[in-house]
């Protein structure tokens with residue numbers, strides 16, 4: 316079979332590469348039919364303007380926000396093409412499996428395509444549509460130049476949350492389900508504008524009086540689950556005010572927090588210019604007390620509208636979803652956002668300063684325990700999402716030696732370091748906010764667009780705030796190997812990382828969710844409740860004893876293994892020099908193992924450095940008054 320060069324633009328497709336305004340004359344029509352979502356299958360009908368000759372269509376591969384080749388091609392089924400009512404043959408490109416080749420006959424002006432997307436996370440009462448699930452469009456054309464108009468059908472009575480602008484009547488306060496048509500846009504903006512829909516739906520207006528407008532669209536498993544308390548709505552409004560005060564004006568025409576309440580642990584979020592889709596545990600708004608990581612999710616995704624969507628590393632500002640992304644500045648895109656999201660979670664009042672400090676200690680301890688920092692820099696971890704995932708990479712075996720997407724938590728520590736360094740060098744007259752007000756405000760008319768940046772620009776903007784060797788600063792901390800975690804930010808903030816035998820309340824909560832961490836900071840062992848070893852930290856006592864992932868500890872000091880037995884043994888051994896005796900099973904063999912360890916239990920916490928100012932308290936102080944609506 317003939318293989319076409321990747322970037323050859325067929326002459327007859329050039330109409331699509333005209334500027335967006337002109338391309339708007341003949342938008343692709345895409346109809347997303349979610350009426351079968353409860354059966355975990357979406358359908359799409361796509362009508363594309365075409366001309367005679369060869370046509371290459373494509374579905375997205377490199378997904379913005381996922382930072383990797385995670386397009387859903389494996390879950391696309393039922394593809395069918397028709398012109399003038401007749402089926403048209405197609406062939407998949409043998410090199411790029413996201414691309415489909417067709418030959419359009421002479422008499423055709425519209426190609427009709429149908430495809431299905433298997434979506435296992437949809438339920439009987441809720442569904443999320445990321446448009447990359449259903450998009451089909453001409454290959455080799457910048458996606459911001461392809462006009463497209465979406466229509467969406469959802470089950471009867473389901474409400475729809477989206478930043479797309481409806482053309483047909485739609486009342487979010489009284490949703491009826493059915494079909495809604497939206498204003499024409501581009502493939503780039505449609506991919507950036509997900510749909511969240513469900514039977515139990517409520518749209519809350521946030522930060523009244525603020526322009527542009529902000530909404531929170533909540534979908535849950537029951538009518539009671541989506542009743543958000545007024546004080547929580549106030550906290551979300553506070554987040555809007557805090558973000559404006561910290562980052563400056565936004566780059567969207569309106570913003571929708573799309574929130575799906577599902578499951579017991581929540582799932583995470585995905586950022587967009589004018590919305591974010593977030594999955595939180597089903598009782599998030601009804602009695603659940605968020606911890607820092609969860610409280611930071613909504614502010615994290617919101618912050619991305621400025622840092623990530625509007626300002627984007629040049630290697631991530633790709634013209635289409637076939638061009639591989641270059642992830643090397645994710646320690647800014649995600650790392651800075653991680654720092655800001657957690658700080659905002661505290662400033663908006665969702666968690667306390669004490670919770671924040673305990674979580675920061677845990678972050679620092681976890682990163683210090685990543686033994687792979689001996690061979691792999693923070694910068695190198697940014698490539699993790701772009702690497703092929705063929706099963707084994709997600710295993711927990713020796714995971715701290717491999718390192719994972721560490722640029723998120725390392726970013727929290729790094730940008731605390733930047734923030735406190737600016738404060739120290741300017742005698743507390745300036746802070747990270749001064750940098751953000753420059754870096755996140757490079758013009759534009761308040762509508763979504765991308766301003767790519769390089770590391771040099773970022774360093775120059777920091778230098779405008781305070782002169783410093785910022786290139787050397789980042790080279791040392793990000794590019795070079797650092798055998799120990801960066802705690803300079805914590806120390807400049809007036810604290811130090813300590814380990815004590817008593818877990819903090821945040822650590823206790825973590826241990827309740829993941830009891831396997833009980834011995835991670837002491838002997839470097841990650842084991843499940845039955846004693847199966849999940850991970851061993853390189854250089855730890857468990858490593859020196861020869862323990863390995865996949866083995867199982869069946870007994871400790873002649874007693875049957877339990878987590879409690881393990882922690883008791885660690886406590887008892889403190890300061891004695893007496894080894895701990897284990898019986899360890901590997902497949903069908905059992906052997907004794909002697910573990911030399913006498914430092915007792917170790918759990919991280921932050922302690923105040925006496926006679927130093929509490930800079931962390933300053934960082935966690937809200938910038939705006941407590942009453943929402945009282946300030947822009």
Ligand SMILES: [Zn+2]
Nearest residue numbers: 615619649652
């Ligand atoms: Zn993020």
